[in-house]
């Protein structure tokens with residue numbers, strides 16, 4: 001059976017600073033994850049063919065850099081666009097846009113950042129990615145928190161309202177094996 005692997009990029013500089021969005025490079029810890037990732041993947045699939053998909057943002061490309069498989073970058077895999085809040089911390093957003101902050105808490109799936117996107121928008125832009133994923137063999141997606149929540153919810157058939165709260169931790173590979181109904185799941189966390 002074929003498998004779909006999901007991983008967030010390694011810890012980024014913005015993750016360390018608590019800032020959202022942006023296009024920051026990996027932190028030193030994130031680099032260690034990138035270095036450890038190839039062994040985890042080969043232990044899992046041996047010499048079976050695999051294709052690696054990343055976003056266009058450098059933190060996913062850096063995370064994939066030591067993997068020697070064919071790679072593809074997808075603009076549609078870029079992180080949810082936080083618009084005017086891009087590069088801010090949650091505290092800064094709450095200060096600058098208190099109403100928006102409250103609205104997001106009220107309906108996180110539908111809340112659209114000013115000049116940016118909602119989770120609903122992201123689900124729509126991921127449709128071509130999902131169609132291609134359904135046709136492919138083994139794929140490893142190195143992505144972002146909001147993006148992987150949407151893809152994960154699709155494969156596990158989870159309700160929209162729960163989707164923005166799915167836990168997709170850093171430095172963890174999630175392996176999904178589609179079955180006739182639903183998917184089997186395994187998780188591997190690297191102690192980094």
Ligand code: F6P
Pocket residue numbers: 015019020021022079080082144145146164
């Ligand atoms: O903090 C990392 C991050 O990927 C941000 O870039 C993004 O805005 C956020 O997570 C998405 O998570 P949430 O929707 O819970 O704010």
